[in-house]
Amino acid sequence: MSKMSGTLILVSAPSGCGKDTVLKEVFKKDKELRFSISYTSRPERDPADREKYNLVSEQEFLKMLENNEFLEYNKYGKNYYGTRKKPVDDWLSEGKNVILEIDVNGAKNVKKVCPEAISIFIMPPSMAELERRLRNRGTESDEDVKKRLEIAAEEITHAKNYDYICINNELSECVEDILTVIKAQSFTKNTMKDFIEEVEKDAESFNR
């Protein structure tokens, strides 16, 4: 049986929804899954950034852009963010599923060039719960919490454009839901198209 190509999985979530924690657990449970490390020109905020990003200068980023190295990119405020094409393509052709953790605009752009990608939007169980979580952290001022809720409210309006919605109510359930979506994806006719073609070819000799 020929090797099937992997699936590109786009994951977005409104800020404060716990996306990083959820994805960390997903990667712990699915060792075959690959994570696309984005390139960004934004300065390092904390050491954990190095797990998620390749931090480059704006000049380096623009050079990569000029060399057509990105699958997609976006600019937020003063900073660029982008997904490098090469590692993603390599993993997909090796049959690996690849997760892009990406904002709503990035997801829209990838869907345009790669319509077979699937998209997952992680949602809070309710706005009230999101507010409760943000306030419970105790790290942000009232003003910051309000600002984050405003951003989240806007981001949530994009949920209906995603293929799957996973609710982050109970962490372990949300993780299982995402793993289920990924698993189901491995049985779609699109993922199985090389296999179907191969068996169809073999089957030709049985056709009268």
Ligand code: 5GP
């Ligand atoms: P932060 O600076 O807070 O880490 O990220 C800001 C935003 O950039 C987040 O919404 C995050 O999902 C998004 N982002 C991270 N990597 C990429 C990427 O490679 N491409 C795009 N379009 N957005 C990204």
